[in-house]
Amino acid sequence: MGSLLVFNAKFASVSEGEKSPDSPSTRRMKLNAKFASISNSEGKNSPEAQAAKRLRRYYLQAVARELLPDYRVAECLRAVVPGVGCVNVRYSDKFKRAHYGNLIQCGSVWVCPVCSSKITERRRVEMTEALSRTPLVAVMVTLTFQHSREDKLSDLQRDLSAAHKQLRSGYSWKAFRDKWGVVGAITSTEVTYGLDNGWHLHKHSLYLVREKPDTQAIRNDISKRFEAIMAKLGRYVNPEKGVDVRATDREAPNYVSKWGAAFEMTKAVAKVGKGVHYKPFELLYLKAQGVQWAGEAFREYAAAMKGVNQLRWSPKLRSLLGLGQQLTDGELVEAPEDTDRLLASLTLKQWGVILKREKRGELLEVASTGSAEALQTYLVAVGVYSPIALPVASGYLD
Numbered sequence: 320m321g322s323l324l325v326f327n328a329k330f331a332s333v334s335e336g337e338k339s340p341d342s343p344s345t346r347r348m349k350l351n352a353k354f355a356s357i358s359n360s361e362g363k364n365s366p367e368a369q370a371a372k373r374l375r376r377y378y379l380q381a382v383a384r385e386l387l388p389d390y391r392v393a394e395c396l397r398a399v400v401p402g403v404g405c406v407n408v409r410y411s412d413k414f415k416r417a418h419y420g421n422l423i424q425c426g427s428v429w430v431c432p433v434c435s436s437k438i439t440e441r442r443r444v445e446m447t448e449a450l451s452r453t454p455l456v457a458v459m460v461t462l463t464f465q466h467s468r469e470d471k472l473s474d475l476q477r478d479l480s481a482a483h484k485q486l487r488s489g490y491s492w493k494a495f496r497d498k499w500g501v502v503g504a505i506t507s508t509e510v511t512y513g514l515d516n517g518w519h520l521h522k523h524s525l526y527l528v529r530e531k532p533d534t535q536a537i538r539n540d541i542s543k544r545f546e547a548i549m550a551k552l553g554r555y556v557n558p559e560k561g562v563d564v565r566a567t568d569r570e571a572p573n574y575v576s577k578w579g580a581a582f583e584m585t586k587a588v589a590k591v592g593k594g595v596h597y598k599p600f601e602l603l604y605l606k607a608q609g610v611q612w613a614g615e616a617f618r619e620y621a622a623a624m625k626g627v628n629q630l631r632w633s634p635k636l637r638s639l640l641g642l643g644q645q646l647t648d649g650e651l652v653e654a655p656e657d658t659d660r661l662l663a664s665l666t667l668k669q670w671g672v673i674l675k676r677e678k679r680g681e682l683l684e685v686a687s688t689g690s691a692e693a694l695q696t697y698l699v700a701v702g703v704y705s706p707i708a709l710p711v712a713s714g715y716l717d
């Protein structure tokens with residue numbers, strides 16, 4: 320089963336069997352069939368693994384597009400910016416990666432695997448740098464509460480948000496802050512889905528405190544209040560599991576920034592069954608494998624999380640850490656890249672061919688070599704460029 324999950328970065332056969340108009344799902348299955356395993360021995364960050372991850376994000380984005388035709392993700396990195404007649408493929412020598420120019424990006428951290436990856440990665444880098452500069456200590460506080468399959472995600476989200484807001488306001492919060500020397504907090508929301516208990520929601524906060532704290536005592540303080548607040552909302556917090564507090568290491572930003580819509584796929588996808596918790600983008604993968612409930616669950620999730628902040632900084636914390644104003648999700652995907660080179664420019668008609676054949680991810684991986692020649696060869700092979708269109712050097716034709 321595990322081999323279903325691993326994807327391949329090899330760009331073998333690009334032309335055969337693709338002349339006939341396939342249904343979207345048939346195309347996806349073909350795309351999927353091209354993914355084979357990548358060796359773990361090459362490491363998570365090898366170029367092959369990175370390429371596989373990128374292909375996977377485009378693949379899952381195509382699944383999201385079919386599930387959510389009325390959302391911005393359906394247009395993401397497909398629709399061309401109005402008034403521009405071409406799609407550019409650019410390469411950044413600094414970051415050693417290729418990207419598209421002139422395409423609309425949806426900036427949806429919750430539902431778009433491609434934008435989510437960019438947003439969470441940029442936030443992670445920013446947070447890591449900020450935390451490495453500060454002498455403050457980070458404490459991770461995780462809140463959750465009991466739920467059942469009957470609970471709608473939108474209801475769980477509403478109640479946990481309300482409780483969290485209450486927890487962090489009023490006299491009690493001020494007293495808590497003073498007692499523990501809390502300077503600020505960064506909070507993110509995490510959603511998973513399990514077949515046995517339905518939606519599972521967490522709030523993760525990184526509390527920045529002045530001194531190494533007594534995590535058990537902090538836990539006791541928060542638990543009491545959180546349980547009481549949730550009880551008023553008709554919710555039950557397990558005294559053992561509802562609140563988790565731990566001192567953190569330098570890895571903390573990795574977790575906090577990526578909790579939003581985790582895009583790492585895990586082995587869990589291979590096991591459809593009880594006791595397994597699926598991350599949102601794993602639901603997309605299951606849907607692509609023909610698991611219908613996963614598609615329905617993803618739709619519910621998309622509606623419930625619309626407009627919810629994935630990551631929130633408490634007031635003044637950013638300036639305290641020497642950071643400017645927080646960029647929105649949309650601004651983050653538009654963040655300017657370093658100076659980059661133009662590898663190829665496609666007309667709208669040529670771009671249409673790439674879209675129809677679901678080649679966006681693959682094209683970008685070829686471009687990631689940074690070689691305009693390799694990209695040109697690829698574009699000829701997929702039938703976008705004409706093989707005789709190569710420029711002829713002047714002065715030799717006598």
Ligand SMILES: [Zn+2]
Nearest residue numbers: 395425431434
């Ligand atoms: Zn997007």
